[in-house]
Amino acid sequence: MRILHTADWHIGRTLAGFDLLPVQQRSFAALRQVAHDEHVDGVIIAGDLYDRGLAAESAVNTVNSMLRTLNREDGLPLLVISGNHDSAPRLATGSEWFSSTKFYLHTRLAEAFEPVTLGDTQFFLLPYFEPAMARAYFEDDNLTNIAAAMAPVIDRMVAQFAPDKRHVLVAHFFCGWQHTQWLRDTRECWWPGRRAAGLAGAV
Numbered sequence: 001m002r003i004l005h006t007a008d009w010h011i012g013r014t015l016a017g018f019d020l021l022p023v024q025q026r027s028f029a030a031l032r033q034v035a036h037d038e039h040v041d042g043v044i045i046a047g048d049l050y051d052r053g054l055a056a057e058s059a060v061n062t063v064n065s066m067l068r069t070l071n072r073e074d075g076l077p078l079l080v081i082s083g084n085h086d087s088a089p090r091l092a093t094g095s096e097w098f099s100s101t102k103f104y105l106h107t108r109l110a111e112a113f114e115p116v117t118l119g120d121t122q123f124f125l126l127p128y129f130e131p132a133m134a135r136a137y138f139e140d141d142n143l144t145n146i147a148a149a150m151a152p153v154i155d156r157m158v159a160q161f162a163p164d165k166r167h168v169l170v171a172h173f174f175c176g177w178q179h180t181q182w183l184r185d186t187r188e189c190w191w192p193g194r195r196a197a198g199l200a201g202a203v
């Protein structure tokens with residue numbers, strides 16, 4: 001299985017007063033070409049499709065057009081999570097019927113435990129979440145940071161592992177120097193199995 005992994009499109013972003021949309025459109029065209037040339041079986045978009053939760057109308061139109069192009073015109077399965085820059089409820093609008101065209105968009109923590117199976121692989125789409133969301137979901141006041149919250153998150157995913165499948169985690173986190181070891185721990189300890197992989201976007 002060949003998967004194209006992308007993240008952090010930040011559509012709608014301006015940089016020192018310049019609209020980045022023309023650059024982002026060119027990047028999207030290049031991405032689409034890679035997906036075509038490499039005959040990928042799906043595209044992972046690991047968060048931050050938008051730059052702001054309350055995205056401008058033009059940004060919404062752009063993201064919708066890009067997703068529609070990949071999914072409907074190119075026929076590619078899409079595996080998408082919300083990032084910290086996205087508004088999860090806004091991004092999720094319409095997601096109930098997206099899966100009919102293999103467009104899987106997870107924006108709520110609970111959805112992370114419903115693996116998406118494509119071919120020989122289970123994908124666990126973990127949207128960006130705050131510790132408070134994990135405390136509420138697991139009803140555990142001890143989950144005061146993401147490192148603590150990831151233990152029950154991973155446990156619940158592992159319980160869903162089909163033994164004859166590969167398992168891929170898609171996530172979106174802040175990553176800094178002090179988090180490097182934690183990310184390594186997540187990949188090598190919390191995500192068991194040699195054939196597993198974690199794919200993330202960040203910040």
Ligand SMILES: [Mn+2]
Pocket residue numbers: 008010047048083085202203
């Ligand atoms: Mn980002």
